[in-house]
Structure formats: C-alpha cells, structure tokens
Amino acid sequence: MEDCLFCKIVAGDIPSTKVYEDDKVYAFNDIEPQAPIHIIIVPKMHISSSNELTDDNAEVIGHIFAVAAKIAKEKGFAEKGWRIVNNCGEDGGQTVGHIHFHLLAGRNLGWPPG
Secondary structure: OOOOHHHHHHHOOOOOOEEEEOOOEEEEEOOOOOOOEEEEEEEOOOOOOHHHOOOOOOHHHHHHHHHHHHHHHHHOOOOOOEEEEOOOOOOOOOOOOOOOEEEEEOOOOOOOOO
C-alpha cells in the first residue's frame, strides 16, 4: 500500500532500527517504547488488521509468533517472560492500518494491561 507507514518501513523508505528480518516478516524497535524492550513485528504482506485474516494469509501469524519466540531467546528475555499484543480496530487501540504485533519485555507487565 502506497500510504501505509509500515509498508514504507519494510521497503526502507522510512528508517527503522531493524531487529529481525526474513522473507515474510520485519521486526524493528518501537519509536515510543512502552517497556524497556518494545519491538514491532509486521508481515511484509500488507494486511490491514486482524479482521482481514483469511485462510489464504493467516499462516503468517503463526510465523510471527515463532519469530517473537526466536527474538526473545536471542535477546535473552525468554526466561524472564514477555508479552505479544495485537490491537485491532479503533476501539482496540490500533493506530496503524497494517496488522502488527507488539513484543514487550524487560519489566513486570502486570494485568490487566489497561
């Protein structure tokens, strides 16, 4: 999508601090972190939100969770714990129209989240 912030980041048109990349996903540090570790993981394929998942594109979500676990192990916070969050729609807190997951760690992430 031409005007999608995350598509522009994936394409390299907007700079980011890359944490991980493969043929399906791109992960980068959030510019307004809500925890000591706050990484955004996005599929390279544009999917607007969780509402747009279908049998044809949903496999990338399993891959995102596998990538999150890999990052957690590589960065050394897997044992202490982490959280992965997806916001869907305006009331769900989604602010960018490209499905993405927040990988949060580095502090106690109490419940309920807010």
